[in-house]
Amino acid sequence: MSATLVWFRQDLRLQDNAALNAAVARGGAVVPVFIRDDAGEGRWPMGAAARWWLHHSLAALDAALRERRSQLVLARGDSLAGLRQLVAATGADAIFWNRRYEPAAAARGAQVRREFGAEGMEVQQFGGALLHEPGEVLNRQGRPYQVFTPFWRHALTLPVAPPKKLRETTIPATATWPRSLNMDELELLPRLGWAEGFAGEWKPGEANAQAQLDRFVAERIERYAGQRDRPDRAGTARLSAALHFGELTPRQIWAAVKTRTKGTFPGSEGARVFLGEVGWREFAHHVLADFPNSPEAPLRKEFERFEWASDPDGAKLHAWQRGCTGYPIVDAGMRQLWATGWMHNRVRMIVASFLVKHLRLPWQRGAEWFWDTLIDADLANNTLNWQWSAGCGADAAPYFRIFAPVTQGRKFDPDGAYVRRWVPELARMPVEWIHAPWEASAEARAVADVRLGETYPCPIVDHASAREEALAAFRRLRADVAGD
Numbered sequence: 170m171s172a173t174l175v176w177f178r179q180d181l182r183l184q185d186n187a188a189l190n191a192a193v194a195r196g197g198a199v200v201p202v203f204i205r206d207d208a209g210e211g212r213w214p215m216g217a218a219a220r221w222w223l224h225h226s227l228a229a230l231d232a233a234l235r236e237r238r239s240q241l242v243l244a245r246g247d248s249l250a251g252l253r254q255l256v257a258a259t260g261a262d263a264i265f266w267n268r269r270y271e272p273a274a275a276a277r278g279a280q281v282r283r284e285f286g287a288e289g290m291e292v293q294q295f296g297g298a299l300l301h302e303p304g305e306v307l308n309r310q311g312r313p314y315q316v317f318t319p320f321w322r323h324a325l326t327l328p329v330a331p332p333k334k335l336r337e338t339t340i341p342a343t344a345t346w347p348r349s350l351n352m353d354e355l356e357l358l359p360r361l362g363w364a365e366g367f368a369g370e371w372k373p374g375e376a377n378a379q380a381q382l383d384r385f386v387a388e389r390i391e392r393y394a395g396q397r398d399r400p401d402r403a404g405t406a407r408l409s410a411a412l413h414f415g416e417l418t419p420r421q422i423w424a425a426v427k428t429r430t431k432g433t434f435p436g437s438e439g440a441r442v443f444l445g446e447v448g449w450r451e452f453a454h455h456v457l458a459d460f461p462n463s464p465e466a467p468l469r470k471e472f473e474r475f476e477w478a479s480d481p482d483g484a485k486l487h488a489w490q491r492g493c494t495g496y497p498i499v500d501a502g503m504r505q506l507w508a509t510g511w512m513h514n515r516v517r518m519i520v521a522s523f524l525v526k527h528l529r530l531p532w533q534r535g536a537e538w539f540w541d542t543l544i545d546a547d548l549a550n551n552t553l554n555w556q557w558s559a560g561c562g563a564d565a566a567p568y569f570r571i572f573a574p575v576t577q578g579r580k581f582d583p584d585g586a587y588v589r590r591w592v593p594e595l596a597r598m599p600v601e602w603i604h605a606p607w608e609a610s611a612e613a614r615a616v617a618d619v620r621l622g623e624t625y626p627c628p629i630v631d632h633a634s635a636r637e638e639a640l641a642a643f644r645r646l647r648a649d650v651a652g653d
Contacts, residue, residue: 171197172259172343173291174252176204176266176281177241178274180298180415181226182375183233185332187295188265193335198343200259201234201241203227205355206248211273213464213548216541218510219413221364222373224357226414229374231352239340243350248277249284256290258347263291267298267415270454271548272461299451300329300419303458313459315468315563320455321448332420363507370509371410371544378411382422386429393439397446400502400513401586406443407511409545412450419447453553456563464552465533467561471650475561476642478529485528488629489520490538492592495621495628497604498578499523501591508591510544515581521558522572527635529642532559560643569643571636578604594624 173192180186181203192199207214215223231241244251252264264285269275278294286292296302306324307313314320358364385406389396396404411417426444430436435444460468467473480486488494492503502516512520517539524535536555540546556562560570582588585603589596595603597617602609606619607628614621621627 170344171195171263172261173197173199173263173265174255174259174261175199175201176248176252176264177201177230178203178266178269178415179413180267181230182378182416182418183230183237183335184375184379185297185418185421186267186335187297187333188267188293189340190333190335191293191295192263192265193337193340195263196341198259198261198341199239200255200261200343200347201230201239201340202244202252202255203230203241204244204246204248204251205357206246206251206277209248209273209277210271211276213271213273213540216543216546217359218364218367218542218544219410219546220357221359221367221510222371222410222414222544224352224355225373226416227355227357228352229376229416233375234340237338237340239342240346240349242347243352243355245350245355249281252281252285255347256285259343259345261290263293265293265295267295268302269298270303270458272457272464275458275461297418297420298415299454300324300423300447301327301451303455306455313455314452315456317449317452317564320452321445324448324451329420329423332418332424364510366508367510367544370511373410373414373416375416378408378416379421381408381411382406382417382425386425390426390429390443391437391439394437394442395439397442398515398581400516401582401584405514409547409550410511413545413547413550419451422447449553450547450550452564453547453549456553457549460563463556463562464536464548467559468556468563469561471646472559472561474649475646476529477531478638480528480530485629486524486530486534488626489524489528489530489535493626493629494523495607495626496523496574496578497585497588497592497595497606498574498582501582501588504591506539506542510542512543513587515577516587517554518558519572519574519577521555522566522570523574525555525559526571526639527574527630527632529635529639532556532561569640571639573632573636575605575632592625595619 173195175189175192234240282292301324396402426440435441492500494500499520502512502520506512521535524530525532532555536551539551557566560566585600588603598606598619619625
């Protein structure tokens with residue numbers, strides 16, 4: 170009897186899973202497997218917060234498989250060697266998996282296809298993590314887009330395949346299951362208690378992701394355009410981690426929104442703007458596939474010569490990481506990140522701009538911190554967004570776009586509710602000064618029990634001076650490039 174290994178990677182779902190569907194349709198036994206292969210991730214092994222999500226998502230996937238009389242085989246180490254052992258243990262004559270786009274993961278998939286294919290096995294790689302695969306959305310010259318708007322305009326003209334359901338209630342099992350590690354042996358959970366607060370915020374797993382999507386489309390999508398930039402409100406979909414780990418696919422999102430609009434797709438402004446965010450994710454993955462060096466190097470090569478500021482003892486970086494910059498909206502975001510493994514998207518832009526423009530520290534340091542602390546850490550999204558903030562990537566923000574943290578706080582957290590939640594030492598500060606406590610009178614600060622430099626830090630940089638220094642550095646770069 171034939172057997173197919175289904176190599177799960179970042180596709181931790183049963184529905185709309187092309188590799189699993191193909192394996193079931195092929196006939197014979199199906200052996201689902203996940204291998205933790207840190208070395209196979211190259212320069213970017215999974216960060217601590219994302220590993221927490223992965224642990225619980227794998228447990229949910231295994232439970233869902235067991236409901237269909239199957240199970241998830243867990244292994245650790247080199248994925249190529251692990252697959253070889255499983256082939257030997259099960260007699261499998263085929264390996265199916267879904268495509269990943271990160272450089273090291275893509276290379277490992279190509280290696281599996283090459284080596285096992287040369288040995289006569291049936292090997293197949295499928296899409297499904299994106300609406301359109303890299304190479305399918307090209308400009309008139311047949312080249313990849315580097316600006317989002319024309320990319321998305323073109324993508325919207327292309328048909329989107331509907332998601333495919335796994336209708337079988339039973340997945341054919343192998344006669345003898347190979348040895349599997351237990352979840353704890355994968356050692357995914359942080360050893361310290363840092364992630365204890367995550368469980369109160371998140372419920373990983375395919376079923377929870379689908380329920381979250383359904384609630385968002387039914388209850389909040391119509392208000393999304395007006396609410397998505399407000400960190401003090403529950404206006405976003407909070408589906409980024411589910412998308413990253415493949416508990417949900419963009420095709421399922423597309424179909425859910427299409428069903429909601431009932432023939433007027435894309436329907437309301439909220440639906441259109443929300444799908445545009447799916448488009449940004451799409452764009453990020455296409456850029457990463459086309460420019461695999463971008464996680465480490467600026468897409469605009471001239472930025473390799475940008476003059477970053479000195480931080481010899483790492484004090485400025487550390488203050489930013491811990492949410493102790495003295496700018497309340499920045500500190501609120503960084504503390505939310507540390508406590509929950511997630512940060513509101515508008516605030517991500519604010520804190521990123523602060524690091525690269527106010528502190529003038531390399532965008533790579535911010536990308537590395539986000540990589541380790543975000544539950545939804547995604548190499549494509551992380552890279553695109555940090556290079557956008559630094560002004561050195563695809564569709565990058567102009568160098569003169571420097572977010573003023575006080576202005577941003579007052580605009581998007583007008584009542585200070587977000588700051589009060591995550592920076593409790595400012596909870597009693599009147600709203601007119603909540604985003605700039607140094608502007609309050611000594612009497613007002615005393616009433617609010619705020620002692621600058623003691624209970625809450627003074628700003629580590631002056632906004633006006635930092636802005637001018639950043640602009641001067643960008644002007645020097647432009648002059649240097651023009652002189653070549």
